[in-house]
Amino acid sequence: MHVIKGFLILLLFLLSGDALVTLLNLPISAGVAGMLLITLWFMLRGRMQEDVALASQPLIAVLAMLIMPGVVGVFFVAGRYADQWLAFVAALVVGTFLSVLTTLILMSRFTPKEPAKDEDRSC
Incomplete structure (x- = not known):
């Protein structure tokens, strides 16, 4: 259950970043905006939430696969x-x-x- 909660938190920040980029017409990607928002949230709290840590660990193992579409698109x-x-x-x-x-x-x-x-x- 903790992993699902962590994924939902990550998704919430991704969607928040998307809304922020769309509303303010920012020249950055929604993922970057979401990462900045979640980083600010962790900095304000002074620690990382355990649910997010549990959900993000498997994503680190496939990080290269997650960024591959953008890298291939450059070619x-x-x-x-x-x-x-x-x-x-x-x-x-x-x-x-x-x-x-x-x-x-x-x-x-x-x-x-x-x-x-x-x-x-x-x-």
Whole structure:
């Protein structure tokens, strides 16, 4: 039952992101908007909900399959944008750098710190 609740929460944020993008005519995808909304929700709560964690774990295993349609679609429209290859390379490099930097900051912020091990207790 927890997994179903987690999937419903994920779906709710995806639909909320879709509504936000449609209403405000934002130039981002509904999935990205939904991820931003759920990230803000987790940040306000200070922790991740267990139901969402249980539902998202199997999705991580098939993550490559979930993003594959978008990647394959690029090959069909690549010819239209051949004269803008420098902008694409710059966007990929900057986007990758910002993605890694954001992940590093979030992991360092939300990963629990281990207590210092005091190995020299024998005197």
